[in-house]
Amino acid sequence: MPTNTVNKEASLLEKEQKRWERFFKTLNSGDFQFGHTSRQLVWKKNKATLWHYPAQTKKYDVPIFIVYSLFNQPTILDFAPGSSVLEGLVNRGYDVYLLDWGIAGYEDKNISIEDYVASYIKKAVQRALRHSGAEEISVVGYCLGGTLAAMYASIAEEPIKNLVTAAVPIDFSVTASVPENWAEAMLEGNMDLDRFIEVYGLVPPVYVEAMFRSITSPVYNTPYTLLLSRAHDQRFTEKWHRMNTWTKGHVPLTGGAFKQLNEDLFKGNKLVKCEFTIHGKKADLKNIKANLLAVSMKSDNLIPEEQSKPIMDLVSSEDKTFLRIEGGHVNLAMSGKFAGVLDDWLSERSTK
Template sequence: MIAVQLSPENIFKEVTNFNTKLAEGIKNLRGLGELPSGVTEKEAVYTEDKLTLYHYKNPTGKKATNKTPLLISYALVNRPYMADLQENRSTIRGLLETGQDVYLIDWGYPDRSDRFTTMDDYINGYIDRCVGVICERHGISKVNLLGICQGGAFSLCYAALHPEKIRNLVTMVTPVDFQTEDNMLAHWIRNIDVDLLVDSMGNIPGDLMNWTFLNLKPYRLIAQKYIDMVDILDNPQQVHNFMYMEKWIFDSPDQAGEAYRQFVKEFYQQNKLIKGEVVLGGETVDLGNVKCPVLNVYAQDDHLVPPSASKPLKQYVGTKDYTELSFRGGHIGIYVSSSAHREVPPSIGAWLNKRG
């Protein structure tokens, strides 16, 4: 068998087709207009520093049937509208449809004035005050908490430190054991002098985070992805979808220096979360204190937070009501793919509704 069988006709067609699609693509891109940051209507109910707490409105006008509101804590990396990218690709919309009353913390874009913001500030400060606002609005003492990726790790810390304020906890693509064999980021960060990095940079630029993530699969993410993109450039709807994602991927806030320092050193390099050695605001984070029901959602093909990093949660939380939900997809696909939209929010909603 000859491995490469190229005919002149096919090459000519391919080159011509590529060229034509590029030309069409330019037209489609020019007509794209502004790309929104989230599509579901929401109201800002609380602001503090760069943070905004949003309350989402159900597009159908139906009232929430679950009386315990759901607070979503997103990662500090990238922007939370990943969970509300498009009408037909929105985790938030999916959750609203299951009767949840959804709130979301938007951390904003930290600048150099946030350089000294610590994990304690984020977890015992910002998250706790957001929980307080929601409890006041609803006249309740507990909320449901859903943490995404790094926001999941924050949510675990919060639930361990403030168990009296959490009714149910959902973690999505959340790292728990940071030193599993297949965790490439953990390998790379092992020999980085994080103190030197933060002392030199101050805040960690969002572009630097992107640069690191792209280098996990450089040939595919820096090159092939854009070659493949040309195939869809003559289709305005597909261009639209692609650009929504592209905007989200490169819309990366800088990381507050001190919080980054602590997260990378203590979580990634020292794996302190599962050792029960993380200390926030003078108190030790003991995952055994998480006694509320826990739903752990992970993606089978996640190259950023491999399942091996998420699944150990079961061993460390103190709850007797632990459930896992495995999704066939990647770290981003779990929010934006059409199969995820069909499967994940309804499953989470059903799990929450069963527990109130």
């Protein structure tokens, strides 16, 4: 056999060995540590924490208050240096406040959606305004956090200048985000959710993960194959490791929140019908007059555009924009591009 051929085969074998070594090394690595952007603890309530990310060089007097989903940890917003939403915003001159829900325990089982809005978001916004000394604030909600943000904005007495909803479910009559058999069973009352919640108190993370896997399948079946095929690329494996750690980081959902999500929103679609109440106050989206930006992802198989767009017709805002962006449900946050999208819109609507 020619020497060149032998050397080529040896080189390929060495490359293949390195690929498999990095593949197993990545799989066996511990969970990735997120959160490199400088922050300060401002306020705590129960398991929730309000974090302040101060601007590198403050450029705007209107701070940003971010509400993330109840299902996942908000670490996706500080994914990695150079691709972090929080880093991108503070580098652009914004003071940012993030409400981190923490991890609910059994003792929190009765906390409902309206409790999260009235007793957590509202109090945290008040604290952010007091801490910043600002006269107005921009509220940004991502995924289910955007639903909660819209609910809050509909009853808020605080001065909300701008409201941003990104990949947010508003119209729950659109059932593309859950398996068809689940939707039918839930709408017809054939799922004994009350008994399930009575036993567990919470929806355990393993069930939350299973739900999202069923929704996004076969996407969740391919990451390991993709990792193996590109394990020779160290930059890719590091990014894959970060994403895999975050994906597995689902948190428990309180029984009270799950019941209300199922009964009042999924089955009753009360937010769109103007029938949802928060501690006795009607959450009428027509009360929202703040400048509105609604963002939808073109390839979002979790929250389709049809679920998000109805907010445009339900609010009373004179300045409102609907924006469709390329990418999937978490891509906007994971890539850090959301910071640029926010800056493009907020910079003209925030006092310098």
